[in-house]
Amino acid sequence: MSGTERDGQSRDGGGASVGSRERILARIRTAVADAPEAPGPVRDYLDTHTPxxxxxxxxxxxxxxxxxxxxxxxxxxxxxxxxxxxxxxxxxxxxxxxxxxxxxxxxxxxxxxxxxxxxxxxxxxxxxxxxxxxxxxxxxxxxxxxxxxxxxxxxxxxxxxxxxxxxxxxxxxxxxxxxxxxxxxxxxxxxxxxxxxxxxxxxxxxxxxxxxxxxxxxxxxxxxxx
Structure with a gap:
């Protein structure tokens, strides 16, 4: 039931449980809180193979x-x-x-x-x-x-x-x-x-x-x- 309360949890327009989504995202944020920064892209490849x-x-x-x-x-x-x-x-x-x-x-x-x-x-x-x-x-x-x-x-x-x-x-x-x-x-x-x-x-x-x-x-x- 889009946009209504059901089983004590609100649902967004796509039918997903907002409460469940927030719990999942919170767990992800906690898990990556201490993770190092992702390395930037390396573009040291050749731009030609022709002399x-x-x-x-x-x-x-x-x-x-x-x-x-x-x-x-x-x-x-x-x-x-x-x-x-x-x-x-x-x-x-x-x-x-x-x-x-x-x-x-x-x-x-x-x-x-x-x-x-x-x-x-x-x-x-x-x-x-x-x-x-x-x-x-x-x-x-x-x-x-x-x-x-x-x-x-x-x-x-x-x-x-x-x-x-x-x-x-x-x-x-x-x-x-x-x-x-x-x-x-x-x-x-x-x-x-x-x-x-x-x-x-x-x-x-x-x-x-x-x-x-x-x-x-x-x-x-x-x-x-x-």
């Missing part, structure tokens, strides 16, 4: 394992590489974040229309864009993951989720970390973070893989040695 001189190569391997297309170049050759990738794709329109370095695009094909990252662009208009080129915030070697944080060289989150072809430039080694714990130390949790591991893909109950459902069908990653 520093292996991070870039491991990143390239894991990106390729996720079916991203990986390219390596240096600063002088970057514009020509981006231009070739766009030409090979047959891109006619290119979405450009507001602070993407201008010299990255000096080798783009003639006739290519550049579209600025404007908040007024609709999802339908973004879907009609052929390619987008961005920088990144970090890349994680052990998971083959790119992290975007909506910085000016990356633009808003949706410009990398709707167009079908994404070229992402990663500065190495500065933007490459070995593991997720090391990445967390360098990320701003107040920013809009997008974690990308390979091109968008899913599979149905028969495990037939379909790409391009939730994001770009083709992800090309340029590892830029500056």
């Amino acid at each position: 520093d001189d292996r991070t870039v190569d491991l990143l390239a391997e894991n990106l390729a394992d996720y079916r991203a297309l990986v390219h390596r170049t240096d600063t002088p050759e970057l514009p020509a590489l981006i231009g070739r990738l766009l030409a090979d794709r047959g891109a006619r329109t290119l979405l450009v974040p507001p602070a993407l370095p201008a010299d990255w695009l000096t080798g783009t094909p003639e006739g290519l229309t550049r579209i600025a990252d404007d908040p007024a662009i609709t999802a339908g208009e973004l879907d009609a864009v052929d390619s987008v080129v961005t920088g990144c915030a970090l890349a994680i070697a052990e998971t083959g993951t790119l992290i975007l944080d909506a910085a000016p060289d990356q633009g808003r989150r949706r410009i990398t989720l709707i167009p079908d072809h994404h070229i992402c430039v990663v500065r190495v080694p500065d933007q490459v970390v070995a593991s997720v714990p090391r990445a967390m130390d360098r990320l701003d949790p107040t920013r809009a973070l997008t974690w990308i591991s390979g091109p968008s893909a899913t599979s149905d109950i028969e495990l037939d893989r379909v790409e391009g459902v939730h994001g770009p069908r083709t992800l090309e990653v340029i590892l830029l040695t500056e």
Whole structure:
């Protein structure tokens, strides 16, 4: 009988005897009164198993394992590489974040229309864009993951989720970390973070893989040695 007296003891809303509960808790308090303080957690475990001189190569391997297309170049050759990738794709329109370095695009094909990252662009208009080129915030070697944080060289989150072809430039080694714990130390949790591991893909109950459902069908990653 919830909330009433029964057998000389009151009961709470769940039917438990308040008197019995207090006696049990009192016995527990007495038993642990002289117990030492519990030790604090020990976090002396490794935050990575990857040597520093292996991070870039491991990143390239894991990106390729996720079916991203990986390219390596240096600063002088970057514009020509981006231009070739766009030409090979047959891109006619290119979405450009507001602070993407201008010299990255000096080798783009003639006739290519550049579209600025404007908040007024609709999802339908973004879907009609052929390619987008961005920088990144970090890349994680052990998971083959790119992290975007909506910085000016990356633009808003949706410009990398709707167009079908994404070229992402990663500065190495500065933007490459070995593991997720090391990445967390360098990320701003107040920013809009997008974690990308390979091109968008899913599979149905028969495990037939379909790409391009939730994001770009083709992800090309340029590892830029500056």
